[in-house]
Amino acid sequence: MAHHDRRGLPLSTRSDRAAERYREGVDLLLAAWPGAADALDAAIVADPDFALAHAARARLHAMRTEPAAARACIATAAACVARAGTERERSHVAVLSLAIDGQPGPALARALAHAESWPRDALILSLPLGAFGLLAFSGRADHDQARVDLCERHARSYEADDWWFTTYRGWSHTENGAVARGRALAERGFSLRRENANGAHALSHALFEDGAGPEAETLIAGWLPGYDRSGILHGHIAWHAALSALERDDPDAALAIYAEHVRPGVTAGLPLNVITDTVSLLWRLRAYGHAVPDGLWDEVRAYSGPYFGHAGFGFADAHMGLLAAATGDRAAAQARIDALTGLVEAGTLAAGPVVPAICRAALAFADGDYAACARILEPVAGQVVRIGGSGAQREVIEDTLLLALMRCGETARARALLDRRLHRRPSPRDARWQAQLTA
Template identity: 30%
Template sequence: MAVRDPFGLMFSGATEAGFSPYSQAVHELQCFVGDPVGSVDRAISADPGFVMAHVFKGYLFGLATEREATAVAQACHAAALPLAATPREQAHVAALGHLAAGRWHDAARLLEDIAIDNPLDAVALQVGHQIDFFTGNARMLRDRIGRALPSWQSGMPGYHAILGMQAFGLEEMGDYIRAESFGRQAIEIEPRDGWAQHAVAHVMEMQSRQRDGIAWMRANPEAWTKESFLQVHNWWHLALFHYHLGETDEVLKLYDGPIYGERSTLALNMVDASAILWRLYLGGADVGDRWAALAANWAPKAGAGNYAFNDAHAMMAFVGTGLEGPAKILLEAQHEAMRGSDDNAAFTRDVGQPLTEGIKAFGEGNYSEAVRLIRPIRAIAHRFGGSHAQRDVIDLTLIEAALRAGDPALARALTAERALARPDSPLSALFSQRAANLSEN
């Protein structure tokens, strides 16, 4: 029993009854809309022996960066293991096994090989692309897709997603003109493609084109928000544009509405909430009691120690609220994580632990210590994942710490560096002025 898809790929254990909801799940993930878990569950219900349905569900949970979700990914791997019938399926099962065990880099390499042999395997490309994002591998964000792109043509199912992923990879490698072009093409094909929408937003963020970014995000929000599980992150991008313009009221309005109005307990959404409040906190803005609700949702995850990028953002909330207990639990969990054998041990050791300690030091007013901890990790910060836009919070924290520590030479150096990288940013100008004032005093 098997089904061959429009690209000629074989799917063992599938019938048309199961393959239809599986295809829907893939499309939903490509757009970041709907309920791909529900769709793939229907595929498994129709065809319990459908190996790639089990694998796909495992990927969804394995990419969630939540400790509880990892157990589901492991169960999916166990279900898929005896079912794989083709070399491609066996490689997918092995990749899922690595992902479920926290071996992100091993999973990425296997998915790379699958896509080299099968460039029309959209799932291998997208899951690999997401792992590249979570491991901060900018070159592979671009090249994983670039290798497959010649095999894709306009009109193929999911072509928009290939363009959108290529757009993000190009952006992370600084190829902004082509990145924007690819992203806009993807949106023309599929306006609901949240990843392509966000790729163009990243271009405008990196180029300090705040007004263009606001116009881009507000042009058709219905398309990228409807049933989208990426919408919080895309609203965060809109908030960033307003933040750089100093429009704090608009940022808080977005925070209280689509960013964290529903007070999500998903780590991916709480990361965005922490990231925007911390930026306001660095600037001395009054955010009221907003930290308290966010910290309360981070607290149960303080001891997870499974993804260093999340840990740093949880610490922001604990600092903002002054919660010593969860902060201590988090740091203890990080020390335990560094003794592990999975990739997060390195994520934490190289970047996550010093950054998290630095954030805590900043909150305690020990700005010189924050500088000491954060400054050495900037060049390697990509190792613990995220995008350039997300990791910018590291530079912002370091600049603010240098200014508050009263270190005029370092403040001048860091603000000059930022002014060169983002010459059209009002925030760059503000930092430069503050550094100049510090030198005069």
């Protein structure tokens, strides 16, 4: 009997069990739900020559920042698909091989081409999408629009009840500013499959951008207990609730969420999420004038030690720059700035000059030189989008600029920035700051 994946594409395996466990494993992977590894391992046991099961396992290792295991699995997949595989499966493995091999540009180009021929290959279509996808980290200033365009181009290939596609389509519209449409799609996607961390995540973003922080907190408080702590997005979704607590000026609630779900040692999140979530939340706390309890910054610095030591990954670099500035590690901050500047001069830093500028501005802000911070950051503010991530994540940079303008007496420029932000997204925090400026 011929076997197919969840969306009707043929699978080169004769094993009923391998096909069944593969479908389950990919569902769990796309939902960021625990159990994907066990399901895919079972598929491999049932059919050791099943190339796509090895490829999906490689993708899961890559997501968890396990590069050696990812490379080993994708090499096995390539060997298997060379012996017995369809054109679609060979292309599928080739795309993942490029991504795992650290070639994001060619991987993106190959993924987009693959989607033209096989748009229902969700695992490959997922690679350009999301806050940490190939488009987000491409260095393009238009990556939000590019994700919308990609989803709309292939929407006709997906049924209205496809929970994965509906979720990512909604998230893409939300991030591109069509918040009402994005929220409606995210709500529908989440309703189709509640055991879907990416669905809860997409809806949390939509509520944030819609100025509905208390709704996001209620959603997360009710949903998170059913998501095992081993889930890779557990801590990050809790971070969204902490962010909302800060929005309504409740630092104690934010710190309680941080302590229970977000801090290193209590979360099983991806290192990139752990570092960026902890750094951005603690930076916000301090920048907003709240006390950061003793030891929290040191804990983050100790955790970050093995990760992102080399400059060149703009989203991580920006947060490592904030971390160095906040902890007074001027040597580390300057070393990263110098390395990033060299990459910019060589034309090899995807996100470009905005990345070292963020790091320099963070040092100035931490030193209390708010005029210098604003002078560095304001000219590149429109390019911050190039570092990738989401609007909620990047807002920490805009907050830094806004507070620097307020504190160096540039009231008119600060008010103009606040007006633009409030027009884009209702925020009780921004409303408080606006009241301060007009008092």
